[in-house]
Amino acid sequence: MNYEKYYSPLRAVHSADFHRCVYCGCESALNDFIPPVKFIHEWREVSKEADFISVPTCIECHDLLKNQNNGTLEHRVSVVKKLLSEKYAKAIRVFNHWSMEEIEEMDAAFQISLKGGIRLGKEAFSRIRFAGFDYEVNGSFTCVAAPQHQVFTVYEQAFESFREALAFASNAYQIKKSRLSKLYFEHGESFEKAIEVFHKLVDHPR
Numbered sequence: 076m077n078y079e080k081y082y083s084p085l086r087a088v089h090s091a092d093f094h095r096c097v098y099c100g101c102e103s104a105l106n107d108f109i110p111p112v113k114f115i116h117e118w119r120e121v122s123k124e125a126d127f128i129s130v131p132t133c134i135e136c137h138d139l140l141k142n143q144n145n146g147t148l149e150h151r152v153s154v155v156k157k158l159l160s161e162k163y164a165k166a167i168r169v170f171n172h173w174s175m176e177e178i179e180e181m182d183a184a185f186q187i188s189l190k191g192g193i194r195l196g197k198e199a200f201s202r203i204r205f206a207g208f209d210y211e212v213n214g215s216f217t218c219v220a221a222p223q224h225q226v227f228t229v230y231e232q233a234f235e236s237f238r239e240a241l242a243f244a245s246n247a248y249q250i251k252k253s254r255l256s257k258l259y260f261e262h263g264e265s266f267e268k269a270i271e272v273f274h275k276l277v278d279h280p281r
């Protein structure tokens with residue numbers, strides 16, 4: 076049976092967004108059906124919230140989502156972002172923790188692998204932060220707000236990215252990046268607390 080007729084296509088409003096994956100901003104190649112056609116029988120009850128739309132998607136997002144059963148675009152966006160974060164966790168860590176100058180000091184083979192990791196991590200990071208685009212479904216338009224401008228602070232200093240803030244704090248307070256980022260996440264995502272805790276541990280070793 077042709078279930079695809081039950082779905083309305085989601086279309087980008089601006090030409091710059093034509094042929095873009097709605098999830099990550101990469102080039103789109105396929106359509107993703109929300110809810111997925113293979114789970115359609117589970118979404119027939121009216122009490123369940125389902126969008127019944129088809130959205131442009133890249134091959135990778137399409138593949139990551141193939142066994143996920145979600146009824147709404149919003150839900151599916153958060154699932155794919157989580158899956159992308161997990162898949163590229165290692166590369167994102169390399170991107171956050173290493174600078175090109177530090178890498179220049181490594182031996183050649185290690186440099187190649189770290190540089191590859193940084194490139195991949197940077198790309199994954201921007202795909203995860205991609206906020207979507209303005210779109211139209213059945214003549215009704217939705218504007219997607221620009222991504223929230225997140226600021227990372229280290230005392231009085233503000234940075235556009237976690238990566239820059241980590242590099243600054245590591246250098247200014249002479250704490251290894253891996254140690255500092257671990258403390259940062261253990262203490263409520265705060266550089267101030269992480270730095271304080273570090274100094275307490277150094278001054279009063281247990």
Ligand SMILES: [Zn+2]
Nearest residue numbers: 096099133136
């Ligand atoms: Zn994608």
